[in-house]
Amino acid sequence: xxxxxxxxxxxxxxxxxxxxxxxxxxxxxxxxxxxxxxxWVLVLGTLSLxxxxxxxxxxxAVSKRTYVDLLRERFGYRFFLLPLVAxxxxxxLVLASEIGGVSIALQMxxxxxxxxxxxxxxxxxxxxxxxxxxxxxxxxxxxxxLVALVFAVGALKLHPAWPAVGHGMLPxxxxxxxxxxxxxxxxxxxxxxxxxxxxxxxxxxxEDGWTMEHLGVNRxxxxxxxVFGGGLAVAALIAAALVLAPREIKVDRYEQIAMVxxxxxxxxxxxxxxxxxxxxxxxxxxxxxxxxAYLLAQGFGWSWSENLKPEKDARFATVxxxxxxxxxxxxxxxxxxxxxxxxxxxxxxASLPVTVIPLLALMNDxxxxxxxxxxxxSNVALVVIALLSVALLVAALPLQLLGG
Amino acid sequence: MQxxxxxxxxxxxxxxxxxxxxxxxxxxxxxxxxxxVSSWTAxxxxxxxxxxxxxxxxxxxxxxxxxxxxxxxxxxxxIGQAAHSxxxxxxxxxxxxxxxxxxxxxxxETGS
Numbered sequence: 001x002x003x004x005x006x007x008x009x010x011x012x013x014x015x016x017x018x019x020x021x022x023x024x025x026x027x028x029x030x031x032x033x034x035x036x037x038x039x040w041v042l043v044l045g046t047l048s049l050x051x052x053x054x055x056x057x058x059x060x061a062v063s064k065r066t067y068v069d070l071l072r073e074r075f076g077y078r079f080f081l082l083p084l085v086a087x088x089x090x091x092x093l094v095l096a097s098e099i100g101g102v103s104i105a106l107q108m109x110x111x112x113x114x115x116x117x118x119x120x121x122x123x124x125x126x127x128x129x130x131x132x133x134x135x136x137x138x139x140x141x142x143x144x145x146l147v148a149l150v151f152a153v154g155a156l157k158l159h160p161a162w163p164a165v166g167h168g169m170l171p172x173x174x175x176x177x178x179x180x181x182x183x184x185x186x187x188x189x190x191x192x193x194x195x196x197x198x199x200x201x202x203x204x205x206x207e208d209g210w211t212m213e214h215l216g217v218n219r220x221x222x223x224x225x226x227v228f229g230g231g232l233a234v235a236a237l238i239a240a241a242l243v244l245a246p247r248e249i250k251v252d253r254y255e256q257i258a259m260v261x262x263x264x265x266x267x268x269x270x271x272x273x274x275x276x277x278x279x280x281x282x283x284x285x286x287x288x289x290x291x292x293a294y295l296l297a298q299g300f301g302w303s304w305s306e307n308l309k310p311e312k313d314a315r316f317a318t319v320x321x322x323x324x325x326x327x328x329x330x331x332x333x334x335x336x337x338x339x340x341x342x343x344x345x346x347x348x349x350a351s352l353p354v355t356v357i358p359l360l361a362l363m364n365d366x367x368x369x370x371x372x373x374x375x376x377x378s379n380v381a382l383v384v385i386a387l388l389s390v391a392l393l394v395a396a397l398p399l400q401l402l403g404g
Numbered sequence: 405m406q407x408x409x410x411x412x413x414x415x416x417x418x419x420x421x422x423x424x425x426x427x428x429x430x431x432x433x434x435x436x437x438x439x440x441v442s443s444w445t446a447x448x449x450x451x452x453x454x455x456x457x458x459x460x461x462x463x464x465x466x467x468x469x470x471x472x473x474x475x476x477x478x479x480x481x482x483i484g485q486a487a488h489s490x491x492x493x494x495x496x497x498x499x500x501x502x503x504x505x506x507x508x509x510x511x512x513e514t515g516s
Binding site for chain 1: 439440442443444446447449450451454457458459460461463464466467468471475
């Protein structure tokens with residue numbers, strides 16, 4: 001019974017925590033500009049993330065060490081500095097974007113400029129991190145994040161042509177504007193497969209005390225949670241395809257996105273959109289800042305746990321304190337949250353090889369995983385994701401120039 | 405692995421440079437600017453309809469209007485540089501007029 005409740009909570013947490021500033025922005029931009037044509041990218045990104053989370057969760061449950069610990073131990077400090085720096089920089093950009101997402105939601109609700117909200121949002125996040133536990137941070141915000149189900153309701157209310165949606169799940173090219181199409185595809189993949197997601201998941205497995213008995217929970221949580229969560233991103237794309245695309249509205253500002261739910265659901269849709277943007281971005285803010293603190297603490301061998309009192313892991317607590325406040329600065333000085341989001345999603349996509357390729361070696365290390373090493377199917381899937389990550393690294397630069 | 409690390413680092417640095425460079429280039433071509441103006445015109449029309457049906461608040465509609473005004477001002481500055489013929493200029497003027505009209509209609513709807 002306990003196992004089932006863990007599975008249910010894990011799946012619900014994954015669904016409630018899936019949507020965030022990047023997935024909301026890029027899915028609606030994709031739907032507004034290319035209808036259902038980019039739905040296949042969401043499917044690809046969601047499946048890739050589910051596989052990466054399952055593998056990093058399995059690593060943690062079997063070895064009792066996080067992915068970051070194993071990266072450092074297996075490849076040495078000199079190599080480890082590369083993923084450390086790359087993941088740190090791109091996750092910091094995403095963190096600033098998430099604070100921007102909360103701030104813009106508050107601006108839309110109150111009329112007070114988003115720049116004024118950045119520091120209060122960061123302070124509220126810091127108080128929760130300082131006083132709260134891992135369970136509160138992870139599950140509390142994700143449960144509230146279930147409000148994002150409103151995207152599914154909105155998409156259903158718009159009565160999409162399902163055969164056309166199904167057709168969008170298969171890769172296809174538009175006749176023009178291909179640079180923009182691929183730029184958005186890379187942005188969507190960056191939003192779907194952020195390294196902080198599987199680094200946080202791996203650290204969370206240890207925070208929750210996972211053992212080999214949790215391998216089933218891990219598989220179901222990573223699989224079902226992400227598939228349902230990815231479904232919400234597809235719903236956002238569908239809503240934008242049916243509300244914005246017919247009117248040729250392109251998403252240049254976050255303010256335009258609220259229309260995708262106000263149109264089919266009226267005032268309730270508008271209010272729930274603001275709640276979704278605010279809660280999901282706030283939840284992601286907490287997750288990313290913790291993921292960054294985990295990254296540094298695990299990388300340098302400091303004591304770490306969100307379940308410990310701050311005086312017991314002072315360096316870990318100092319890192320999240322400093323980072324959450326620093327990340328609020330770009331928004332507080334008026335950086336455009338949508339531009340910041342788009343740039344950070346492309347940078348995230350470009351950073352993937354440094355965390356995906358080493359996983360291939362770790363997942364086949366019998367000393368670490370014993371009989372739980374990857375089978376041939378998992379290895380094929382991971383090689384495909386690794387190749388995809390290299391393609392994203394190579395394509396990110398020209399696409400940012402041509403389509404960004 | 406070290407060579408892979410150095411290569412990735414170089415590409416990362418190039419990407420960072422390109423990201424900063426792409427933020428400060430010349431104005432976009434006319435067709436892109438016309439698309440942006442027409443997108444804001446449609447946004448204003450949708451906002452007027454949704455405000456009329458009570459789906460969105462006046463506070464939010466006003467923010468959309470302000471964003472459209474900012475887009476209009478920006479386009480007024482840059483669209484002339486991208487229009488290279490009389491036909492281009494008349495398209496640009498018509499697009500800007502449509503946006504002005506849509507903004508006025510939203511103002512009338514919200515009573516501002």
